[in-house]
Amino acid sequence: MTSFPGIQFSFYFEHFLTNTKLICSLSEKGMKGTGTARTNRMRKCPIADKNVMQKLVRGSYEVYTEENKGISAVAWRDNNVVDILSNEHGVQPVQRANRYNSKENKSL
Template sequence: MAKGKPLIVALNRLFMDYAPIEQSISIDESMIPYFGRHGCKQFIRGKPIRFGFKSWVMATRLGYCLQFNLYQGRLGNDKQDCGLGESVVYNFADVLQTHFENLKFSLFLDNFFTSVKLLTTLGERRICGTGTVRVNRTGNCNLPNDQYYKKTERGSYNHKIDEANNILAVRWKDNSIVTLLSNEYRIKPLQSAARYFAKEKKKVYIPQPNVVSMYNKYMGGVNQFDNNIATYRISMRRKNGTCQSLCGCSTPQ
């Protein structure tokens, strides 16, 4: 990606210069469609865009892109003491703190990025973090397993708090069992989530921890960014050695 690096750097600089800065920011992956041959092309099953370049995106709640970087494999990880997902978050956090030294940000992440180690380090840097987490990344937190929740009602939850690092771990039963970590939000105040029960054929309200409610509210920034891009996506294809431009002319390559 060396040839495209200057363009990416220039775009990221402009994104930050004109950014409508908000406290709550989401970090997630995004796909750029591409069907040609390239070493960085990815295939992700189940995604709306299955073939293309995978990029890491940091966006506001309404879908404004603050920063993006293309995924180029694990060799692009410049922080050898942490995983790929952690290094992506650290790099984006460095950009935020460089441009806005006096502002405190809340980062919302999915389970690819979140870990106890990540939230501990973010807390030391005065950055809040909330995200879903894989069960094997919860450290020594002994929350009930999936077998326990199969016997409980929808909306039940259990939580533990690491007082030393100010990290909350919670498991909540919805359609599936959700596990979250946060160094900012807590269980209370409890919220209500509307769900439809097929057996009773009616809508009911189940208790929802506040950390889950805040995550649902602010995590969708990158998805909104994808929707914004899809509305105005430019399609250009190369065929028979010519470049089909937007005006319809064919220029030999």
């Protein structure tokens, strides 16, 4: 692999590619990666099951961070449950998002 001194790479993936092995491999190479993930590809991450998360209110989340590898796994409740793996981003800062209701034609 070619080295690029002073240049930091950040990769972003969608759920077909993202898994813990990929994020760990990027960490070992000094690269950053973030992506949505399928629940079955988040090996040994002790975060709430999708069925448990579905019962929570929108905006709820649960995070697990593997300190020695610098990887965060997040389950976030929106209209559906979104799972995210990253060795670059965490959950902070948490902010409230403006939502738009197309039926009422206004922001909520």
